[in-house]
Amino acid sequence: MGDSTNSIRKELNHLQSAGYLDKVKVDNKVEYKANTKHPLFNVLQKVVLKHLGLEDVVDTVLERMGAVQEIILVGDYVHGNDSGKIEIFLIGEQLNMDYITQLEEKIEKLIKRKISFYLATKFLSTQPHIVLFNEKDNT
DSSP states (O other), X not given: OOOOHHHHHHHHHHHHHTTSEEEEEETTEEXXXXXXXXXXXXXXXXXXXXXXXXXXXXXXXXXHOTTEEXXXXXXXXXXXXXXXXXXXXXXXXSOOHHHHHHHHHHHHHHHTSEEEEEEEXXXXXXXXXXXXXXXXXXO
């Protein structure tokens, strides 16, 4: 990045004092998380999802596969690393793997990133993740 640790810390502190971030102590280090209660959180989340192409992924999947109960992001993007590989769990009953494979190729061209879908009926993992869509929240 080329920025000094001190200047990054200052910016994180500014974002925290403005209410955009929450400061959390984990063991002997400080971590920052998005403040999901901030009034602008949903707007900022949409901007970030749009920038990464994830909004297009969610829209495309939901448009063509109504049986999806949840769409969950895992991997590098959860940690804020734009590695170029997006990993997504699609949770639902009777999801069509052949269709998903075709969808992967179309979405990769659309967002110019590698994407991998994993199909499951439940998400039981304790790994860090971000829920991009939950049908319970959208009914």
